[in-house]
Amino acid sequence: MxxxxxxxxxxxxxxxxxxxxxxxxxxxxxxGFSPGQFPVLLELWNEDGLTQRQLLDRVDVEQATLANTLARMERDGLIERKPHPRDRRAQIIELTDKGRDLxxxxxxxxxxxxxxxxxxxxxxxxxxxxxxxxxxxxxxxxxxxxx
Structure with a gap:
């Protein structure tokens, strides 16, 4: 067959x-973005200031993939990471003006x-x-x- x-x-x-x-x-x-960054951008446009864990739960990719994607987005000026105010282990991911304008x-x-x-x-x-x-x-x- x-x-x-x-x-x-x-x-x-x-x-x-x-x-x-x-x-x-x-x-x-x-x-100035890649298709792999688009799901992250969509989530942050809907709700800015998520933690990496929250993004991981929402975009359905492996942790290492998300970490690399976020590093590239930060390098490209689309996001910035800030310390979480209550959890020293976590970081808040926020869009930059460039990321919002996109x-x-x-x-x-x-x-x-x-x-x-x-x-x-x-x-x-x-x-x-x-x-x-x-x-x-x-x-x-x-x-x-x-x-």
Whole structure:
């Protein structure tokens, strides 16, 4: 029995993620951020002043990955770390003016990427795709918790 990679959700999801990331990277680089920083920026735009632990719980990446991402963001002037007022072990992550000023353009870049990548789909197909993607992600997380 032959197996085509086009019959593999794993393969197709990886290809889709790669394509979206590549398309966003082109737009993001011109603005001064990377696709890997975007989830952190989204969280901080919604609630600035989170701890690294809070960010880790929200962005679903490994601790080392987040630490490296935050170091690059700090180097690039997007965030600054401040001592936590009550917990000497923790740091507060705050957006700089540069990080805050990036919000409108970065979200527009993300929307432009989505629109370009999904241009071949009708509006209802986009909604269905997003719903199915969300349900698949939820199912994958449930499987991860069992393993």
């Amino acid at each position: 032959r197996f085509s990679r086009n019959d593999s959700a794993t393969y197709l999801a990886a290809q889709l993620a790669k394509s979206f990331s590549k398309a966003l990277n082109k737009r993001a680089a011109a603005l 919000e409108r353009q970065a979200i527009a870049a993300s929307r432009d990427t989505d629109n370009a990548m999904l241009a071949g789909l009708l509006k209802f197909e986009r909604h269905l795709l997003l719903e199915y993607m969300g349900r698949t992600i939820d199912a994958a997380r449930a499987v991860d918790q069992k393993v």
